[in-house]
Amino acid sequence: MSVITISRQSGSDGNQVARVLCEELDYVIFEKPLMMQLAAQLKAESTDAAEQLPRARTLLERILNPFDAALDAEHEAQKEISFDENALPSVDQVSALITAAYHHNNVVIVGRGSQVVLANKPDVLRVRIIAPLEKRIQTWMARDKLTYKDAEKRVRERDKAHVDFVKNFFDEDVRTPELYDLVINMDKLSVLNAVGLIIKALHNIEPPGR
Numbered sequence: 001m002s003v004i005t006i007s008r009q010s011g012s013d014g015n016q017v018a019r020v021l022c023e024e025l026d027y028v029i030f031e032k033p034l035m036m037q038l039a040a041q042l043k044a045e046s047t048d049a050a051e052q053l054p055r056a057r058t059l060l061e062r063i064l065n066p067f068d069a070a071l072d073a074e075h076e077a078q079k080e081i082s083f084d085e086n087a088l089p090s091v092d093q094v095s096a097l098i099t100a101a102y103h104h105n106n107v108v109i110v111g112r113g114s115q116v117v118l119a120n121k122p123d124v125l126r127v128r129i130i131a132p133l134e135k136r137i138q139t140w141m142a143r144d145k146l147t148y149k150d151a152e153k154r155v156r157e158r159d160k161a162h163v164d165f166v167k168n169f170f171d172e173d174v175r176t177p178e179l180y181d182l183v184i185n186m187d188k189l190s191v192l193n194a195v196g197l198i199i200k201a202l203h204n205i206e207p208p209g210r
Contacts, residue, residue: 005118006127008128011155013191015110035098095117113169125182133155135186
């Protein structure tokens with residue numbers, strides 16, 4: 001089956017959509033914490049550019065296939081990988097990890113410019129989740145018991161961080177509609193409604209050979 005990338009505005013329920021989608025499709029999720037851990041591992045190994053993709057695929061497969069790796073000491077050690085939240089991986093590392101996730105199949109990749117890295121892959125459904133600003137502010141107020149002012153600040157800061165990451169790494173504007181096959185406005189939709197739309201779109205992608 002195809003790979004799905006999820007780009008989302010802060011507070012739009014995009015992360016929840018991604019998780020429910022994985023449950024419905026029996027996919028695995030590849031999101032920021034795991035990517036940062038694996039990028040730290042690649043950096044620690046001082047892997048040169050030519051070796052990053054095969055090494056990224058090896059690391060990712062061992063984590064996303066726990067039954068195959070249950071007795072693998074390296075896999076167990078990778079669970080304890082720590083990373084500096086402020087230490088960004090390189091463009092090459094991000095691209096290698098996203099490409100490795102693509103080769104894994106049956107995966108939902110959340111953010112990190114995956115819609116750009118996999119733009120030319122025909123068996124990728126690129127989704128953007130948005131919602132009105134007011135609704136997103138209310139979501140953060142309820143989620144973290146924030147004041148209106150603090151919730152608005154969080155939404156704007158996180159939106160800016162998403163935009164800046166993709167711009168700085170890939171020189172693209174994450175808000176550009178042409179980067180996506182499907183844009184879903186959550187204003188009048190539930191998470192399950194959105195998941196249903198994505199699954200319907202996924203089933204209409206022709207499954208070319210890789």
